[in-house]
Amino acid sequence: MAGDEGLPTASVRSAADLPSVIAEMVIMGTGTSIGVPVVGCCCDVCLSNNPRNRRTRSGVLLRAPEGELIIDAGPELRLQLIRERATLIRAAIMTHGHADHIMGIDDLRIFGFQLNSSVPLYCEEFVEQQIRQTFSYAFTDPATHSHQFAAPRLRFERINAGDKFEVLGLSVEAIRLKHGELPILGFRIGNVAFCTDVSTIPAASKERLQGLDVLVLDTLRRDPHPTHLHLDAALKLIHQLSPKMAYLTHMSHELDYDELVQELPDHVRPAYDGLRIPIAACESPNNSLP
Numbered sequence: 001m002a003g004d005e006g007l008p009t010a011s012v013r014s015a016a017d018l019p020s021v022i023a024e025m026v027i028m029g030t031g032t033s034i035g036v037p038v039v040g041c042c043c044d045v046c047l048s049n050n051p052r053n054r055r056t057r058s059g060v061l062l063r064a065p066e067g068e069l070i071i072d073a074g075p076e077l078r079l080q081l082i083r084e085r086a087t088l089i090r091a092a093i094m095t096h097g098h099a100d101h102i103m104g105i106d107d108l109r110i111f112g113f114q115l116n117s118s119v120p121l122y123c124e125e126f127v128e129q130q131i132r133q134t135f136s137y138a139f140t141d142p143a144t145h146s147h148q149f150a151a152p153r154l155r156f157e158r159i160n161a162g163d164k165f166e167v168l169g170l171s172v173e174a175i176r177l178k179h180g181e182l183p184i185l186g187f188r189i190g191n192v193a194f195c196t197d198v199s200t201i202p203a204a205s206k207e208r209l210q211g212l213d214v215l216v217l218d219t220l221r222r223d224p225h226p227t228h229l230h231l232d233a234a235l236k237l238i239h240q241l242s243p244k245m246a247y248l249t250h251m252s253h254e255l256d257y258d259e260l261v262q263e264l265p266d267h268v269r270p271a272y273d274g275l276r277i278p279i280a281a282c283e284s285p286n287n288s289l290p
C-alpha cells in the first residue's frame with residue numbers, strides 16, 4: 001500500500017498469513033452531540049425512515065479477549081448496551097471530557113456492583129478532572145450515600161498520548177488528536193483506529209495511523225467547522241492515511257446516509273449505529289509496552 005514505506009507500522013502488511021480476528025469493535029453511536037434526529041427538526045434526514053439516519057451519541061463497544069469494554073460513555077450508553085446485547089462492561093477508555101462523551105458514566109454503576117470492584121476509567125489527567133467535577137457524588141465518602149448502589153464505583157487509570165497500554169487482552173495505542181484547540185485522544189487497536197471529535201491530526205500521529213485496515217473518522221457535516229472535520233477535510237485525510245476502509249462518524253443531520261453512500265468512493269462509508277468491525281492484531285515494532 002502506498003505511503004507505508006519506512007513508517008513504524010509498515011510491518012503490519014508483511015505477515016504472510018491473514019491476520020486472525022482477536023476482537024470486535026461495535027460502533028454504538030454515530031451522532032453528533034445533539035444526536036440525530038434533532039428534537040423538533042423537520043429536515044429530510046430527521047424525518048427519514050432509514051434506521052441508518054438515526055444516530056445516538058458517539059461511543060464504541062469493544063469485545064476483547066478478556067471481556068467487554070467501551071470507548072466513551074455517551075448519554076445513551078444504557079440503551080446502546082442493551083441494543084448490542086452487552087453483558088458486563090469491565091473498563092472504559094475516554095477520548096475527552098465533552099458532555100456527549102461522558103454523560104453516560106452513571107450507567108456504569110451496575111457493573112461496579114456486578115464486578116464487586118471499581119470500573120477503571122482510562123483517561124488523561126484533565127479528563128479525570130472533568131469527570132470528577134461532573135460526577136462529584138461518585139467520589140465522595142460512601143458513608144454519605146443513601147445506599148451502597150447510589151453511586152458508580154470508579155477508579156482512574158492514567159494514560160497519555162503516545163502510550164501503549166493493555167486492557168482485557170488488547171493492546172491499545174493512545175494517539176494525540178486536536179479537537180479545535182483541545183488536545184484529545186484517538187485509539188489504535190491492531191489494524192483498526194477510532195478517531196472521533198478531531199479537526200486536525202498532528203504529523204507524528206499520522207505516522208501512527210498508517211497501515212490501517214479500518215479508520216473510523218469524525219465527519220460532522222459538509223461545511224467547515226472549527227472543532228470537527230467536515231466531509232472534504234475527512235476525505236483528504238483518508239486519502240493521506242490510506243486505510244483499506246474508512247467509516248465516517250459523529251455525523252450531524254446534514255448528512256443523509258443514502259446520499260453519502262452514492263457519492264463516496266467504495267472504500268469510504270458512513271458508519272451507522274450497530275456497525276461491527278473485526279479487529280486483528282498488528283505485529284509491529286511499536287507493539288511492546290513502553
Ligand SMILES: [Zn+2]
Pocket residue numbers: 032033058098100101197250
Ligand atoms: Zn462529541
Ligand SMILES: [Zn+2]
Pocket residue numbers: 037038041042043044045046047253
Ligand atoms: Zn434535521
Ligand SMILES: [Zn+2]
Pocket residue numbers: 096098179197
Ligand atoms: Zn467533543
